[in-house]
Amino acid sequence: MKAISYSRYGGPETLAYGDVREPRIGPDSVLVKVRAAAVNPVDWKAREGYLDPMFEAVFPVIPGWDVSGVVVQLGVSVVEYAVGDEVIGYVREDFLSRGTFAEYVAAPVRTLARKPRNLTWEEAAGLPLTGLTAYQVLTRALRVKRGETVLVHAAAGGVGSIAVQLARHLGARVIGTASEANHDFVRSLGGEPVTYGEGLSERVRGLAPEGVDAAFDTIGGDTLKVSANLLAPEGRLASIADGDVVGYGGRYFWVRPDAEDLTRLSELAEQGVVSVHVSETFPLERAADAHRLNEQGRTRGKIVVTVDWADEAAGSAEG
Known part of the structure; x- marks a missing residue:
């Protein structure tokens, strides 16, 4: 699969776009086909090495903890979701490696909730963290x-x-x-x-x-x-x-993944209580530019990275 990754700590120039191995899913996880992933200050702080005392980095690291996407495979113990379900997630594990700036991410069900139906993929990706x-x-x-x-x-x-x-x-x-x-x-x-x-x-x-x-x-x-x-x-x-x-x-305070809290937020978004403002979007291959913009610290709302599946959709239609 295509993904953004870095093999050492450093600036945005360490981010590379290319092929990486598709993640395996554990019994309590699902494989999510990524539609969008939001950028957060913690992403570039992790890339710079500031989180090293807290999180072990297993290089190469795929950055990103926020995601919106579609479930395409289930772990053997998963009963909460079905293939085809649209989800959002704060997919944070206790180490840095398998992030959301990729075509697919393995997401523990404890990190997920159903996507608000009234939000776009980009808006939904900006909600979890x-x-x-x-x-x-x-x-x-x-x-x-x-x-x-x-x-x-x-x-x-x-x-x-x-x-x-x-x-x-x-x-x-x-x-x-x-x-x-x-x-x-x-x-x-x-x-x-x-x-x-x-x-x-x-x-x-x-x-x-x-x-x-x-x-x-x-x-x-x-x-x-x-x-x-x-x-x-x-x-x-x-x-x-x-x-x-x-x-x-x-x-x-340090935020933690919580499926119940995230479900509540999804409900509030559907009720119109909470909205997400997306200031700018970047294609996956330009994630380094998204990081640079986020580091400036003057963003209104969210910066989001998107994954383009147009070619696959076109191929399916032709088939």
């Missing part, structure tokens, strides 16, 4: 309740844009940091935008004089410190970007 991160942080780490005020950083980004929508669905008021160019986008999601940078604390205090009940940090560093200072007396803080959050009495 960002959606699960937002959902799990809001409901488990921050325990957001109706009537509370939540501060979401990078509210126009992949995780932030989903977090704004989910927090509003939970009944919270949402203040979201974003560049001025993205203020209308944040408003369209139900958030109240404030601009990044110097004076952020004063701008947030202007909207929430008593402080915020919960702060969702996606940036770290100085932003984390500002967030801690903006909390109400019983406020909660969580970060997915900076382990120093523990020193501020908050929680450092």
